[in-house]
Amino acid sequence: MLSNGNAAEGQKVSGDPTLERIAQGEGLALCAAGNWTARFAPALERIVSDAEKLRGTRPHIFIDVSQVSSLDTFGAWLIERLRRSLSDAATEAMIAGLSANYSSLVDEVRRVGTAPKVDSEPLSITVMLEQIGRTVVGIGGTIVSLVDMLGAVIAATGKVLIHPRSFRLTSTVHHLEQVCWRAVPIVVLITFLIGCIISQQGIFHFRQFGADIFVVDMLGVLVLREIGVLLVAIMVAGRSGSAYTAELGSMKMREEIDALRTMGFDPIEVLILPRMLALVLALPILAFLGAMAALYGGGLVAWLYGGVDPEAFLLRLRDAISIDHFIVGLVKAPVMAAVIGIVACVEGFAVQGSAESLGQHTTASVVKGIFFVIVMDGVFAIFFASIGM
């Protein structure tokens, strides 16, 4: 910054701004000299603040600027500010010695009025209560907009079913590649590791009762019913939900969605339906792959760490789980995908003009997506328990 101390700055030190006070009979002359520029703004401000204290001491005050070697907006404004502060009913301050070069600049700053005040509300009980109230109303608003979006998506689906030609296959395939195909490596890796961990922990604790083999039951039921789909849904919410919100949000910011609408296209049909469909197809596939990877990882650890050989593992797995467990897991996947997709699209469309707003809504998309996924999982658990699956 100013302390870089290169050659150019070394020379300019001699040009430090000054304001000399010279008495002239009744009046006073303030002689400005040196560089009155932005570089010296902190020093200038001090000089001018000091000089402002002269207000009302003399009947005439001149501000002589003929010795100023360079002047910019900062300097011109501070001189003008000094002139204003020194002028009152009795005293008249004048600026003298203004060169033709600088007079238009001083004229320019003469038009400057006072800055509008920033109104900042003090933090008080009422403000806090108001914020709580707004948050509660906001929650209601969120639910309404989610239902609204769900309705719009269903309506758009209906329209596409009636006119299948308006369906955007290319876009759907593109999104399917993004959210499904490209997500496979990370999903498989993470679920594989989780399978390993569950198996290792199970064996470690079950061994105390000599019940090592039951780890297969636990692994099978847990992975197929709950962990597989839940974990994958959370990963998809973080990976694809956030991407949807950011894409739609930046399109909203640049008025691309308005442009689409004015051309007679329905943004729900063009943008949201392909994304939703891709997600609804992708999540069951990913959940299946994830469950397989977790079982494989669990089996591997059971073999290497627990001494359960693969044949025994498979036999036990066949006894322990039924097709019901598998169906329970997979049925949940498309519903969770729909929830994630709807939340992401609502948040994307709610983005306002600023980058900050885009960040807030992307965060909200992931947080709400994961929250609703877990809530849905709870609802499903109660449902399947009561129908005996």
Add this chain to the structure above:
Amino acid sequence: MPEQADDAIIRVRDITVQFGKTRVLDGLNLDVRRGEILGFVGPSGAGKSVLTRTIIGLVPKVSGRIEVFGVDLDAASSGQRRAVERRWGILFQQGALFSSLTVRQNIQFPVREYLRVSQRLLDEIMVAKLVMVGLKPEVADRYPSELSGGMIKRVALARALALDPELVFLDEPTSGLDPIGAGDFDELVRTLQRTLGLTVFMVTHDLDSLYTACDRIAVLGNGKIIAAGSIADMRASQHPWLQQYFNGKRARAVVAEP
């Protein structure tokens, strides 16, 4: 044709810029003299913005040498570079205002970072800059998304001028402004140039700006400067693009104005 000028504030020598296999600038030479307003024109896609962005260091170059204020930007230390950056202001084509800051905060941002001055002076300077670019102080607490296109341009100029730079890059400053606003803008650039001794590097398509505001014009074509000089030189040139540009229907309309 490297024209030599001793008082060059920007000196560009043999600049080559390439994107993949497309060569955008090909051994380009250009001098911008201290205190002048240089209008920079050329067909769309010729690389006007690329040259601007190369000079300010946003686009990497394959070869060549750029000096600004006599400092070779490739050889400069980060401290020297910052000192140079503090002395120039840039108006981007789309304004590039920080969308999460208000107009007030946008204009005060560079001042606050570089100078230790009181909040009072920050506010006063902010109002002074707003008045200079022809805006009312009431817009100070609006966000960029609440401004019209022309207002964004003006606020962006106010921010570019916040530190009273010696050199200003303007990328299509009058595009998107109404003709009266554009005329005021040209006038404003002229006034600032005269009062602050500003050097202005202006990429523009506005013939009015070229006629009223610019001291000198440089024309870009095929990755090189194909002509540089006054309006009269441009009109006298035999180059087909220049003929069309400066003697076309729109140009004649501008010249015919009283």
